[in-house]
Structures are given as structure tokens and as C-alpha cells.
Amino acid sequence: MREPDLRRAIAAARSVAASAGLAVEDVVVLQSSAKVALRLLPCDVLARVSAGDPRAAQLEVDLAHALVDAGCPVARPDPRLESRAYREDDLAITWWTFYTAGAALSAGDYGHALRRLHLGMRGVEPPAAVPHALDRIESARRLLDDRDLTPELPDEERGLLTRVLGELPAELADRGGGQLLHGEPHAGNLLATAHGPLFIDLETCCRGPVEFDLAHAPPAVDEHYPGADLALARRCRLVVLAMVTTWRWDRDDQLPDGRRLAAEWLAQIRTMLAVG
Template identity: 50%
Template sequence: MEQRELRRAVEAGRATARELGLRVDDVVVVHNSDRVALRLVPCDVLARVAPVEHLADSEFEVEVARRLADVDAPVAGLEPRVEPRVYVRDAFAISLWTYYEPAEQVIAPADYADLFLRHHAALRRIALDAPHAGDRVAVALKEVDDRERSPELADADRDLLSGTLGGLGAVLNTARASDQLLHGEPHPGNVLRTREGLLFVDLATCCRGPIEFDLAHAPEEVGKYYAGADHSLIDRCRALNWAMFSAWRWRRHDQMPDRDHWRVEGLRRVRAALESRPER
């Protein structure tokens, strides 16, 4: 968020928590992108604040968290001292979560794979109406193919992303027999290293698809420790995921920190993933 909007978001998070009886003397910005994560102290709550147009996504994320809490999934929990829902204030959607003290920990590939196995098992135990991963690919493709939505994307790069999203996106539709609920974007940035162990965050990306779609977000070594994974499909999904990531970065109003770097790096990762596929 730009600084003016960020100040409003911080105040909305602070005021909402105080109205709910939580003590807030200070606010620390943990992450700032199209939505922000705020640590509220001394109550030690994590507030996730998004523009109100993302209200449905915030409500979906809270619902996913509520259901996964019932099956002991390895995910960050909602703040137990308040009602588990999304609050709206000053054109922002605010959800309140448990704050976890970070632990110094290098995630070994086997531990990452175990986290996936436990999370996927928990997701199979809940009933949830979630979009298919292929639907997310279609949205990304629309961003790429619409020059008004991505005006700064060069023609050659547009062709690269459009071809990758359209070609490899079809792979997801042929693997539907093995579909299940997924995290959706379980990359290392969405894994908390806590004293309670490894936990997934950012649950709004929950979708349906093959487990390889999730595994493709992790370092390559992780898939080797996940029994039964199709490594060829992981490779294809890795290229697809980087193409989706790049599509978001070239949106006109994308607000990811260091966006210019990630625009270039995302395209490089797409090319590298395509070149490394064994079936080339």
C-alpha cells in the first residue's frame, strides 16, 4: 500500500482491536503489499488488513482457518479472544490472528515435505467450496492478454506468459481425477517457523487441484520426500506457477514490494523452469 493508505490501514487495525477489548499501544508493520500484516502490541495479535474490495477473500480465508482448526492442521490460528470473523472499518477488511514468535530454523526438505503431507491430509478432512487451480490460471491469462491491464509488458514477454499459461494450464484440467483441496501458494514465504513448529499462513489461496501444484511452490528437493508425487507434473506446475506470479507483477496496479525486481526475476524463472523440464 502507498503510505497514505498504509496509515489508514494501520489506524483501522488499531481501532478495531481496541474496540474488541484488546490493548494496543503500538503497531509494527510486518508486511506491506496489496494488503498489510500488522503486529499489535502488547496484546500480541496479528491483524491482516485489506481494502474492502477484497472482503470476500478475507472472509474465505477466515472460513478456511476455522475449518482447519477443527482438524488440527499445521496452520496459523485465528485470535481466540475475539469472534472469528472479518471486521469492516474505514473501507478496510480486518481479520485478527494469533501472533507467533519466530524461531530461528532452516527448513530441511524432509521437514517441508512432512508439513505438506500433514496439511494435505487435514485438507482432505474438510468440506469446502473452493475454486479450481485452473480458474486461477485463467484469471492470470486474462491479465496477460489484456494490454490495458498489463500495459508495460513487452510483446515477447507477453507471448511467453500467454503461451505458458495457456499451454501448461491445460495440464491441470487433465489431472482432475486426483484433485483435492490445496493451500494454493505454499512457498517458503508462507511458512512460519515458530516455537510450535512449522505453520502455513495466507490461506486465502486455498483451491482444488493436484498435490503437485502445491509442491511446485517449494524448493525442488522437497518433492523427492513426498511419496507418490508425479515429478514431471511438479516440473510443469513450477513453470506454470512462475508464469502466474509474473502475470500478477505486470498488473497495472500491483503493489508487491520491489516489484520492478520481481518483474524481471519472474520472467527469468519462467524461462529457467521451461528450459529445465526433462521432456523438452
């Protein structure tokens, strides 16, 4: 978020926490991009603040409760506040347990946690609002097709990304297959806590083959996910990389250092295509 919006987010989180009887003397900004993560002290609660439609935030809270009940390794909503997305002006605020850091995670820890997440998700009925993975890819395709939305993307790179996103594995393009997925279980959404590895940011949940999720993890994790189709995971990794690279060229993208990341990922895509 931009500085004025960040100040509004902090004020909104303070206001809601105070109305719930939580003591707030300090606010630490943990992350600020399209959404803001704030640690409120001394009550020690994590607030996630986003602008726009609150339904996505509410879906995340509802899914978190269902997945915790199913035994999935996900962060819990804070029990001291109501299990809902709070509204403050045009902002949606959700409340989460703050976890102390644990030991660094190995590739094996990562793979086993992702496998546990998927096994638990199989017992959770996906809400109707959860999209298919193909819908997420289509959102990137629309950005590539509309030069007004991606005005700074060079033609050569636009053509490359369009080609990669047009070559979907059949297993990924099948809307009738797959299961509930995290959607973006990359390393930034996996916390190493004293309670073990826990996934966060469930707003990205979608449906599809587990290999779509596995493609967001480092390649070293592949061998620690029993039963995965590793060839499909590699093909999905190329599609996922093209998708997130396209998002970095969105004129409204707020990810810090996004264009530098886009350049790095484009180089990775070219390397992966050359290797075959």
C-alpha cells in the first residue's frame, strides 16, 4: 500500500482492536504491498488489511477454520476476535495468531507440509466462490491481451509469455479435475514457526491438480512430495512462472521490486525452455 493508505490501514486496525478490548501501544508493519500485515502489541495479534471487496477476506477466514479442523498446517485466526472480516471504511481486516519463529525449514519439511495440506484439503468441500487454477491463468492472459493494462511490457516478452501460457498441460486445463489447492504455496507463504511449518494467505485458494501448487515451491521440494507427477510439476512450474511474471507487469502492481523480479523470472523461463 502507498503511504497514505498504509496510515489508514494502521489506524483502522488500531480502532477495531481497541473496540474488541485489545491493548494496542505499538504497531509493527510486517509486510506492505496490495495487502498489509501488521503486528499489534502488546496484545500480540496479527492484522491483515486489504482494500476492496471484503468477500475474499471472509472466504480466507472461513477456509482457515475448516482447514484447521481438518488438521491442515495453516495459521489460525486469532480466537479473541470474531471469526469474520471486519470492515472499517473501505478496508477489510482479518485477525490471526502471531507465531514465533522456529527452525529454518528444509526441502523435506516443505514437501511434507504441502502434502499434509493437500491431504487435509481433500476432506474440505471447496466453496462455490473458489476458482479453478485455469481462472488464475486466464487473468494473466487478459493482462497480456490488453496493452493498456501492461503498457511497459516489451513486445518480445509479451509474445514469449503469451506462448507459454497458451501451452497448458491437459491435466491443468481440465476444469473437471483436481482438488482444493492453496493456490500460491511459495516460500513467502510458508512460515517456519515453533509449532512447525504453517501456510498463510488462503485468499489464493483454487481448484486443480496438486502439481499446480507444487510448482510454486522450489524444485528441490519435488522429491519430498510422495506420489506427485514430477513431469507435470515441471510443466506447471513453467506456466506458473509465466503467470506471476505477467502480474509483475500490471500497471497497478504494488509488489516491491516487482520489475526486477520480472526480469529475473523471464531469464528463468528462457533457460527452462532451452533445456526442454
